Amino acid sequence: MPEGKSLWQTTLKVLRKELCGKDDSFRTRVQEYTRNPGSAPLLTGLIVSLIGVAGAHGLPLDPAIATIIVLYILKIGLNIFCEYNEPPADAG
Numbered sequence: 315m316p317e318g319k320s321l322w323q324t325t326l327k328v329l330r331k332e333l334c335g336k337d338d339s340f341r342t343r344v345q346e347y348t349r350n351p352g353s354a355p356l357l358t359g360l361i362v363s364l365i366g367v368a369g370a371h372g373l374p375l376d377p378a379i380a381t382i383i384v385l386y387i388l389k390i391g392l393n394i395f396c397e398y399n400e401p402p403a404d405a406g
Contacts, residue, residue, distance in 0.1 A: 325373055329383070332367045334396035340367065344392045351388075360384045 333340050340363055347356040361380050368375035375383075387395050 325368070325375075328371050328373055329364075329368060330396065330400075332371065333364075333387075333392070334400075339363065341392055344387065347388065357384070360388075 340360075343356070343360050343363055347353065347360055350356060361377065361384050364380045364384055365375050365377060368380070390398075
């Protein structure tokens with residue numbers, strides 16, 4: 315492991331870039347689920363989508379962890395998740 319790097323921080327950076335970036339597919343799925351929060355297929359779709367996004371970037375994500383992340387994002391909202399996890403601006 316490279317010194318000073320955390321696997322969690324690296325994972326969070328990649329997920330944030332994909333979930334909060336220009337690709338609206340995950341954001342659209344979140345909006346669909348918030349309109350119909352009782353839909354198990356929409357929730358499953360979100361989890362599978364997150365696993366796919368992570369896997370596409372070489373980050374194998376366990377379905378149980380993906381479920382926790384999706385539920386957390388749904389609880390606080392995607393916009394708050396993206397704002398909270400935004401990297402700090404350079405001081406220089």
